[in-house]
Amino acid sequence: MKNQLFIISLLMTIVFVACRKSDIKTVQSINLSVQVSYNTTDSLMGLSRANAAVKITNLLSGQENTTTTNNEGIAIFADIAPGNYTVTAAKNYTAEEFFTTTNITVPSNVAYNASETMVFNSSAHIRLVMQGGKIGNLVIKQYAYAGSNVSTGAAFRDQFVEIYNNSNETIYLDSLYFGNTWQSVTKITSGGVPLDWTTSTGMPTNIGDVNKDYVYAKYLFMIPGTGKQHPLASGKSVIIAATAINHTQDYVMNDGLVQGITDPTKTVDLSKADFETNLVEYNRAHYNGSGTFTPYKWDIDNPTIPNVDVIHIRSGNDWVLDATGREDFFIFKLSKSIKANEWPIYAVPGSPTSFCAQVKVADIIDAVEILTPLESNRVPKRLPIALDATGTFALGGQYSSQSIVRKTIKTIEGRRILQDTNNSANDFETKTKSDASKTESSFEK
Structure with a gap:
């Protein structure tokens, strides 16, 4: 009997192992080759396709x-698992390298990037066309979108952005626009795809590619001014706060109640910000409810800090950034400002009562795309590759x-030059605690 039980147990083990091996064989690894190139215009300048960094x-x-590309611009990835991948390519030139190659003088580094998200179920060969992005003199230095602890800190109320003059000249911030885009929040792993703005009601058909060119x-805001009212010196920065108060202390909200702070070390003092966003008057002017308008209790106005102009908001009581990571931020200037009531506004595809402001990609000076930390939670890309290759x-x-x-990237006579390759995955790092001081401590961790 014992021998029979042993034989049966042995047979079951063999069958189990055989099944496991059979299961393993059904998941075959694949190979991926990536051909990297430039657009036609840039290819004619003789730019090399070798040594471009490719990541999947x-x-x-x-x-x-x-890995990196060979002389023909090809990168090989062998024995990878099938699945949904983001594929990126990047190649950067210093101003000196770019001049040596093209005989064209540029004021700063030149960055080329490409990115695609694809499903690979079998071995494949794909092509990525790298695009050169605009390198601006104004850059986003710090983006405090994550907020702080919801019970002991300030939650979303202490969010802010810091904009830095990366040039060697004074720049005037008057009529500088900034904002955040609206995009699909359906996960890529659940079939999420970018919104198709060609389906938006009233969208013109003669303004270029409405999905790629805009x-x-x-949210869309503008720093007001007469033209030379807000100078920003070389190597200096400004803080734009969602709510410009000291979040490390208790304060009275718009409803008269006190907002307590349990742990001041979790949050920051934004009472010395250079600008703040306040949506109360905008929302009051656009209120169409049946009762009396009530200001949002946390959208407190600091009378000592200049408010930016509110050009457009899709919805909401306050400038609230998506702390989970499905977010972005961009800045731009126009040769001539547009009145808020004349700005092109279009309905969100599939949501005829929800509207967003249309902004030309070509006007944008700098941008950063924010991702969710967990890859499986990622949503469709928000910004064009030319603005930010990888968030x-x-x-x-x-x-x-x-x-x-x-x-x-370097310091010249005490002035920091910040890295800007239009690839946020390379250009930014995490700062353990957000810092609105604009001092040396506010730079890298």
Whole structure:
């Protein structure tokens, strides 16, 4: 009897192992080759396709693989798992390298990037066309979108952005626009795709590619001024706060109640910000409810800090950034400002009562795209590759008190030159605690 039980047990083990081996064989690894090139105009300048950095990221597992292209611009990835991948390519030239190659003088580094998200179920060969992005003199230095602890800190109320003059000349911030886009929040792993703005009611058909040549702002603001009212010196920055108060102390809200702060170390003092967003008067003017308008209790106006002009908001009581990471931020200037009531506004595809402001990609000076820390939670790309090839995120995630801060590439006579390759994954790093002081401590961690 014991021998029979042993034989049966042995047979079951063999069958189990055989089944496991059979299961393993059904998941075959694949190979991927990536052909990297430039657009026709840039190719004619003789730019090299060799040594471009190519990275693939599996959106389910988070596994990353990186290599460089050969002289023909080809990168090979062997024995990878099938799946949904983001594929990126990047090549950067210093101003000196670019001149040596093209005989064209440029004021700063030149960055080329490409990015695609694709499903690979079998071995494949794909092509990526790298695009050169605009390198602006104004850059986003720090983006504190993550907020702080919801019970002991300030939640979303202490969010802010820091804009830095990366040039060697004074820049005037008068009529500088900034905002955030609206995009699909359906996960890529659940079939999420970018919104198709050609389906928006009333969208013109003679203004170029409405999906590639424009972004659509859920929030759009402008720094007011006469033209030379707000100078920003070389190597200096400004803070734009959602609510410009000292979040490390208790304060009285618009409803007369006191907002307490349990742990001041979790949050920041924004009472010395240079500008703040306040939506109360905008929302009052656009209120169509049946009762009396009531200001949002947390959208407190600091009378000592200048308010920016509210051009458009899709919805909401306050400038609230998505702390989970489905976010972005961009800045731009126009040769001539547009009145708020004359700005092109279009309905969100599939949502005829929800509207966003249309902004030309070509006007945007700098932008950063924010991702969710977990790859499987990623949503469709928000910004064109020319603005940001690959987004980034604060490592601690939402309500972590962290921010992202732009890296320094060099210092000239005490002035920091911040890295700007239009690839936020390379240009930014996580700052353990957001810092609105604008001092040396506010730079890299």
